[in-house]
Amino acid sequence: xxxxxxxxxxxxxxxxxxxxxxxxxxxxxxxxxxxxxxxxxxxxxxxxxxxxxxxxxxxxxxxxxxxxxxxxxxxxxxxxxxxxxxxxxxxxxxxxxxxxxxxxxxxxxxxxxxxxxxxxxxxxxxxxxxxxxxxxxxxxxxxxxxxxxxxxxxxxxxxxxxxxxxxxxxxxxxxxxxxxxxxxxxxxxxxxxxxxxxxxxxxxxxxxxxxxxxxxxxxxxxxxxxx
Numbered sequence: 001x002x003x004x005x006x007x008x009x010x011x012x013x014x015x016x017x018x019x020x021x022x023x024x025x026x027x028x029x030x031x032x033x034x035x036x037x038x039x040x041x042x043x044x045x046x047x048x049x050x051x052x053x054x055x056x057x058x059x060x061x062x063x064x065x066x067x068x069x070x071x072x073x074x075x076x077x078x079x080x081x082x083x084x085x086x087x088x089x090x091x092x093x094x095x096x097x098x099x100x101x102x103x104x105x106x107x108x109x110x111x112x113x114x115x116x117x118x119x120x121x122x123x124x125x126x127x128x129x130x131x132x133x134x135x136x137x138x139x140x141x142x143x144x145x146x147x148x149x150x151x152x153x154x155x156x157x158x159x160x161x162x163x164x165x166x167x168x169x170x171x172x173x174x175x176x177x178x179x180x181x182x183x184x185x186x187x188x189x190x191x192x193x194x195x196x197x198x199x200x201x202x203x204x205x206x207x208x209x210x211x212x213x214x215x216x217x218x219x220x221x222x223x224x225x226x227x
Contacts, residue, residue: 007064021125026193
């Protein structure tokens, strides 16, 4: 499950749109289950429990989070204490690396992070999604770089034909009857949700990117080898 550390001041402007895409990709997000928004005024022990329960942590760094949010600052302190046992995905909103110091800057400097704005929300969301699925693969002892898609025709599709690649991967899911069963992996990811999303993209003839293909490839590997 994915825990989100944020400032409530950034919620409407950037966090909700980012999480919308992560929901679409099928990820289970902690406050969705708790019916809460992080950084609201409630017992802080609830947040500590959420951080401890989740293996993945998304941090939306901003001046609002690090300087204007007492609850957010407390969340960061807890996360830093547990950082060696968590997968952390930091994004920076309306700030630069030099705007941070101490443990904030140390984590950002030592972790792949993304700058997010209103124009690249989807691109950042899919990069985070790819990293989460890669970590799931590694948890199962699978090296995603050494495994190919188990479908002969897939290797014959030209690299630039992204739409055809998506269709072929969806066909593979259908042949394995993934859509006919309840399939959740480690309570992290709902396969049904993301498959329905890509079915909709194809049906509506929407544009797809190389990262869309990469994400679906990783999910295919995850399902074939762990499902």
